[in-house]
Amino acid sequence: MRLVAEGLSATRGEDLIFQDISFEIAGGEALVVKGPNGSGKSTLLRVLAGLLPAESGTAKLLAAPHPVERLGEACHYLGHRNAMKRELTVDENLAFWKDFFGDFPGDAGVDVDEAVESVGLGGIAHLPFGYLSAGQQRRMAMAKLLVAWRPVWILDEPTAALDVAAETMFAGLVMAHLGRGGIAIAATHQPLGLDGVKELRMTGFAGVAETVW
Ligand SMILES: Nc1ncnc2c1ncn2[C@@H]1O[C@H](COP(=O)(O)OP(=O)(O)OP(=O)(O)O)[C@@H](O)[C@H]1O
Numbered sequence: 001m002r003l004v005a006e007g008l009s010a011t012r013g014e015d016l017i018f019q020d021i022s023f024e025i026a027g028g029e030a031l032v033v034k035g036p037n038g039s040g041k042s043t044l045l046r047v048l049a050g051l052l053p054a055e056s057g058t059a060k061l062l063a064a065p066h067p068v069e070r071l072g073e074a075c076h077y078l079g080h081r082n083a084m085k086r087e088l089t090v091d092e093n094l095a096f097w098k099d100f101f102g103d104f105p106g107d108a109g110v111d112v113d114e115a116v117e118s119v120g121l122g123g124i125a126h127l128p129f130g131y132l133s134a135g136q137q138r139r140m141a142m143a144k145l146l147v148a149w150r151p152v153w154i155l156d157e158p159t160a161a162l163d164v165a166a167e168t169m170f171a172g173l174v175m176a177h178l179g180r181g182g183i184a185i186a187a188t189h190q191p192l193g194l195d196g197v198k199e200l201r202m203t204g205f206a207g208v209a210e211t212v213w
Contacts, residue, residue, distance in 0.1 A: 001027035001063045001151060003071070003183055008057035010043050016055070017043045023200055027151070027181040030174065030194055034187075035202030041187035042080075042156050044202065048185060049077040049154045061152065066105040074104055076150040078158055082141035086130030090116065090140050093129055094147050101148035107180060108149050115143040120169055134161045142170060145177075153177060155186040167193060 002024060009019035017040040025031050033041045046052040048059050050072020061068040068074045084093040094112040103109055110118070116125045119139040129137060138161050145153055153174070159167045171193035174184050186192055 001061065001181065001183070003059070003061050003152060003185075005048070005059040006057055008044070008047060008059060009055045010040070010047050010052060011055045012043060018202060018204070019056075021057070021200070023198070025183055025185070025198060027183060028178050030178060030184040030186065030192075030197040031200055032186050032188060032192060032194075032197050033200045033202060034189075036204065039202040039204035041202055045077070045079075045154050045156050045185065045187055048072075048152075049075045051077065063106075063151065071152070074150055075152040075154050076101075076145050076148075077154045077156075078141060078145060079156045080160075082129075082137050083144070084129045084137070084141060087128055089127060090121075090125040090129055090132070090143075093140070094125070094143055097144045098147035101150070103149040104151060106149070106151065109147045112143075112147060115146040116140070118146055118173065119143045120166070135163060135166060138162055139166055139169075142173065145173070151182050153182065153184040153186075155184060155188075157188055158186060159188065159190055159192065 004024045006022050008021040010017050033044060035041055047054045050070055059071050061071045061074050091112055094115060098109060116122050119142050121136060121139055159170055174194060177184060
């Protein structure tokens with residue numbers, strides 16, 4: 001499996017945010033997107049996840065024997081917001097997402113109990129999501145990545161508001177995902193604790209993006 005981005009550019013409103021971004025990552029690899037505030041990291045992730053159209057260029061997943069028409073279909077997107085209903089319990093939220101997403105061909109997500117255990121919060125999944133602390137809510141949002149299989153994880157500041165133990169836990173989840181042949185692309189200002197990752201540095205349109213491998 002390979003994710004290939006070629007000549008991507010994107011606009012927000014009237015403004016060109018970045019242009020001519022190209023990179024390639026294989027199954028089992030992670031790409032960390034770095035750059036100052038406003039340089040376009042979130043915009044790039046949203047383009048890859050299919051949530052914003054690219055102005056030009058392409059991003060494709062070459063994934064025999066499961067060809068993918070649109071990259072977004074193969075992606076889990078964990079954005080700044082957790083996308084969980086505050087009034088529903090954690091169990092109910094995760095069961096909804098498991099059912100809604102379903103599995104992408106090739107592998108399967110774990111059940112809700114196992115996902116909650118994996119993020120270290122077994123025992124509180126019966127509580128309404130809104131009762132949880134900010135860090136616990138973020139951990140539970142990470143559990144969404146586990147309940148349905150998607151080969152590509154798109155992660156926007158995944159560890160913001162997390163303590164050191166949770167950062168370590170999340171690095172373990174990402175490593176396990178890579179170990180299953182998955183791909184992870186993360187925008188972050190903090191080190192994710194992953195070894196041997198590729199890096200893409202965004203400099204904003206004032207200085208066009210530069211890649212560092
Ligand atoms: N909906 C929008 N309409 C117009 N401009 C936008 C919109 N959303 C973002 N922008 C602009 O696009 C540029 C890139 O924003 P983006 O959120 O991609 O940056 P970022 O690198 O992720 O920043 P940060 O590190 O602060 O999260 C910024 O100048 C921002 O003001």
